[in-house]
Amino acid sequence: MLEITHLTKRYGGVTAAVDDLSLHVDKGDIFGFIGHNGAGKTTTLRCVAGILDFSEGEILIDGKSIKTDPIGCKQVLSYIPDNPDLYEHLTGIRYLDFLADMYGVSSGERNERITRFAGEFDIMSNLGDLIGSMSHGMKQKIAIIGALIHQPKLLLLDEPFVGLDPKAAHTLKTIMEEMVHNGSAIFFSTHVLEVAEKLCNKVAIIKNGKLMVTGDMDAVRGDNSLEELFLELTDK
Amino acid sequence: MRKLILLLKLQLSSLFGLSVIRSTKSAEQRKQAKRARTLSLVTVVACVVMSCFYSTIMAKAFGPLGLMNVLLMVMMMGASVIALISSIARVKSVLFGFGDYDLMMSLPVKPSTVAISRLIAFYMLDLLFAVALLIPAGVVYGTYMHPSASFYVILLVMTLFVPLIPLAIGGALGTLFGAAFAKFKFKNVLSTIVQSLFLVGIMALSFASSSIEANIGSFAEAISDKISSIYPPVTLFSRAVCDGDAGSMLLFVGISAALAALFCLMVVLGFKKLSTIMKAVYRNGKFRFKKQQGRSARVALYINEFRRYTSCTIYFLNTAFSAIIVLLAIGYIAIFGNSQVRPLLLAFTDYSQYYAPVLATVLAWLFCISPSTTACISIEGKRLWLAKLLPIKANDWFSGKILVALTFVLPVAIVASVVFPIALGLGALAIIEMLAILVPYIYFFTVLGLWINIKNHRFDWKNEQEIVKQGSPVLILMLCSMAGTILPMVLTFALGQWWVCYAASAVYLVTSIALRQRLARDAEILKQKI
Numbered sequence: 017m018l019e020i021t022h023l024t025k026r027y028g029g030v031t032a033a034v035d036d037l038s039l040h041v042d043k044g045d046i047f048g049f050i051g052h053n054g055a056g057k058t059t060t061l062r063c064v065a066g067i068l069d070f071s072e073g074e075i076l077i078d079g080k081s082i083k084t085d086p087i088g089c090k091q092v093l094s095y096i097p098d099n100p101d102l103y104e105h106l107t108g109i110r111y112l113d114f115l116a117d118m119y120g121v122s123s124g125e126r127n128e129r130i131t132r133f134a135g136e137f138d139i140m141s142n143l144g145d146l147i148g149s150m151s152h153g154m155k156q157k158i159a160i161i162g163a164l165i166h167q168p169k170l171l172l173l174d175e176p177f178v179g180l181d182p183k184a185a186h187t188l189k190t191i192m193e194e195m196v197h198n199g200s201a202i203f204f205s206t207h208v209l210e211v212a213e214k215l216c217n218k219v220a221i222i223k224n225g226k227l228m229v230t231g232d233m234d235a236v237r238g239d240n241s242l243e244e245l246f247l248e249l250t251d252k
Numbered sequence: 253m254r255k256l257i258l259l260l261k262l263q264l265s266s267l268f269g270l271s272v273i274r275s276t277k278s279a280e281q282r283k284q285a286k287r288a289r290t291l292s293l294v295t296v297v298a299c300v301v302m303s304c305f306y307s308t309i310m311a312k313a314f315g316p317l318g319l320m321n322v323l324l325m326v327m328m329m330g331a332s333v334i335a336l337i338s339s340i341a342r343v344k345s346v347l348f349g350f351g352d353y354d355l356m357m358s359l360p361v362k363p364s365t366v367a368i369s370r371l372i373a374f375y376m377l378d379l380l381f382a383v384a385l386l387i388p389a390g391v392v393y394g395t396y397m398h399p400s401a402s403f404y405v406i407l408l409v410m411t412l413f414v415p416l417i418p419l420a421i422g423g424a425l426g427t428l429f430g431a432a433f434a435k436f437k438f439k440n441v442l443s444t445i446v447q448s449l450f451l452v453g454i455m456a457l458s459f460a461s462s463s464i465e466a467n468i469g470s471f472a473e474a475i476s477d478k479i480s481s482i483y484p485p486v487t488l489f490s491r492a493v494c495d496g497d498a499g500s501m502l503l504f505v506g507i508s509a510a511l512a513a514l515f516c517l518m519v520v521l522g523f524k525k526l527s528t529i530m531k532a533v534y535r536n537g538k539f540r541f542k543k544q545q546g547r548s549a550r551v552a553l554y555i556n557e558f559r560r561y562t563s564c565t566i567y568f569l570n571t572a573f574s575a576i577i578v579l580l581a582i583g584y585i586a587i588f589g590n591s592q593v594r595p596l597l598l599a600f601t602d603y604s605q606y607y608a609p610v611l612a613t614v615l616a617w618l619f620c621i622s623p624s625t626t627a628c629i630s631i632e633g634k635r636l637w638l639a640k641l642l643p644i645k646a647n648d649w650f651s652g653k654i655l656v657a658l659t660f661v662l663p664v665a666i667v668a669s670v671v672f673p674i675a676l677g678l679g680a681l682a683i684i685e686m687l688a689i690l691v692p693y694i695y696f697f698t699v700l701g702l703w704i705n706i707k708n709h710r711f712d713w714k715n716e717q718e719i720v721k722q723g724s725p726v727l728i729l730m731l732c733s734m735a736g737t738i739l740p741m742v743l744t745f746a747l748g749q750w751w752v753c754y755a756a757s758a759v760y761l762v763t764s765i766a767l768r769q770r771l772a773r774d775a776e777i778l779k780q781k782i
Contacts, residue, residue, distance in 0.1 A: 065640075065641050067640040087644075090643040091643040094641075095641050097637060101633075101635050105564070106556070108539075109539065109544070117546055118549050118552060121546070127543050127544055141539050143541070144539030145535045149535045
């Protein structure tokens with residue numbers, strides 16, 4: 017579903033925020049992407065989402081190149097940043113409608129999905145409010161619903177659980193499991209290693225833009241906890 | 253005092269990209285910030301040059317009639333109107349509830365110190381306009397009238413006080429509007445509508461019962477009387493500067509200082525409360541889901557862009573203001589055109605072939621001075637990631653922005669092209685002549701504005717004013733449109749050939765089509781580089 021090959025992203029032509037990164041995410045994977053602050057996680061996610069250009073390498077999404085067929089790739093993916101800056105001049109419902117129009121979601125499908133997800137995230141009554149008036153957590157929920165409205169094959173999330181109340185976090189986990197069960201793939205970054213351990217079947221650890229380790233969770237972790245492994249790798 | 257200076261330094265460092273130039277490691281960012289700074293300075297210089305230009309024209313017209321004071325009255329009125337309008341629009345973004353309000357207020361600084369720093373920033377922009385208009389006008393006045401050295405001293409001192417009355421009135425009104433609408437859901441749209449109506453009211457007042465005289469002398473006196481009746485401090489200013497009347501000077505300074513002090517006191521004392529009110533959000537929480545209908549991606553893009561445009565008062569007013577003025581002019585001409593303007597035209601029948609092109613070019617200048625496309629990329633701000641994430645064709649994205657820019661302006665331009673010739677008895681051909689100039693001019697500068705903003709953008713703004721009123725693309729386009737409309741007109745009269753304006757229009761038409769096609773061709777690459 018996602019194939020990253022020798023991805024390198026430089027800023028100012030010199031500093032490599034991501035340096036020769038290669039990994040792949042298959043259908044049905046929940047792939048955890050872990051690293052310290054400034055390691056290159058967000059940069060990687062943004063390159064995959066087509067928001068950032070990159071210097072070298074290739075990114076294939078469902079077999080299509082993000083460079084040569086960006087629209088084809090974006091049609092099947094979704095991205096939720098860690099701090100979603102949404103269109104504050106729109107109400108929640110108008111924002112969701114806008115996204116549904118962008119992705120070509122039919123009226124019937126969007127109505128069904130909005131009703132379902134807004135109900136599960138307990139935000140239906142606030143959909144008529146301006147996004148600018150919402151709290152961080154409410155905006156996060158709107159951003160999540162917006163990302164799910166077109167049933168993406170690849171879901172990219174940057175620190176998705178920050179700002180979510182426990183019930184919403186649980187709802188998101190349930191939705192993620194349902195998505196991968198239906199054949200989608202999820203690639204997300206997190207600092208909360210316990211969540212990564214419980215949720216992810218695959219993991220990659222990045223340090224200073226370089227991939228330290230990647231693979232199946234059990235194989236990568238071995239007998240240690242993910243935290244121990246992470247500390248060991250990042251302290252080197 | 254030390255903390256006040258620190259706050260002022262902070263605000264100054266974000267102006268003209270100074271902090272970026274000093275601190276960024278990115279050569280590209282530094283280059284862009286330097287370019288923006290240079291362009292801002294160039295534009296200030298250009299405004300001064302334009303002021304000299306218009307002052308010279310007025311001086312040539314009014315000087316021989318002994319009515320040079322009208323020149324300074326007009327410029328002072330212009331500076332005051334600009335200060336009034338900008339003060340109303342900037343209250344929310346500059347004075348109260350500004351972008352880093354929470355950070356400022358969490359620091360160990362008195363709210364009154366923060367308030368004073370904002371008031372100074374509030375005043376500085378209005379002062380800049382006043383200086384750019386009045387000092388060059390004063391120099392032109394001095395060249396013709398050879399006053400004593402005290403004239404210049406008085407002018408300098410008086411210029412410092414010129415923005416104060418409109419600032420106080422505009423600031424008070426802006427505060428009133430902001431506080432009154434704070435609890436409404438669509439407060440920004442409401443504020444936009446009310447402020448637009450207010451401005452229409454001001455303009456209607458100035459048009460009302462005005463008569464346009466058929467000779468320059470009476471015309472100048474009529475202007476002088478009209479300005480004085482609308483804004484009496486103009487008379488005090490004129491007497492103080494032109495006649496050296498100490499009494500008028502003291503009265504003007506006294507009234508200005510008193511009103512400004514009153515306003516400042518209100519701001520300082522009520523800063524926290526007013527900021528809290530202004531930052532209040534409306535949340536109903538009673539939404540009931542109704543079935544949603546789908547739209548095409550292009551229509552959805554246009555609607556979103558339109559909503560963004562109308563949701564920001566300063567963005568809307570700054571760009572649609574010309575269309576509002578022209579709408580008023582249409583109303584005035586439709587009612588009074590035949591009785592009041594036509595006699596003036598009949599006095600110059602030798603130049604009848606110039607009527608339509610000159611009128612169209614003047615209107616074009618008004619429409620083209622600030623299209624919304626000059627800030628349409630920058631205004632994405634932190635939301636740019638959405639535009640880049642969604643499966644939107646870059647060309648469709650650009651098209652939506654161009655269409656929004658044309659939404660208000662083009663219909664008004666078309667109506668003006670029909671009403672003016674009919675009301676002024678210019679004939680049906682004049683309708684086509686005006687359209688032939690207006691439409692290409694408007695389209696060209698709209699597309700050019702987009703190009704400029706694509707190449708020159710900024711996303712780290714804290715309030716929209718930074719990009720809508722102070723952004724370098726806005727300033728560049730203003731310069732280009734001024735030159736691009738005035739030059740053909742100057743050439744028309746210099747060469748004595750009426751067709752020059754149409755030739756310019758044809759050039760703009762061809763160029764705008766080529767520019768648009770190039771934009772369409774390179775859209776994806778351009779969007780990726782943004």
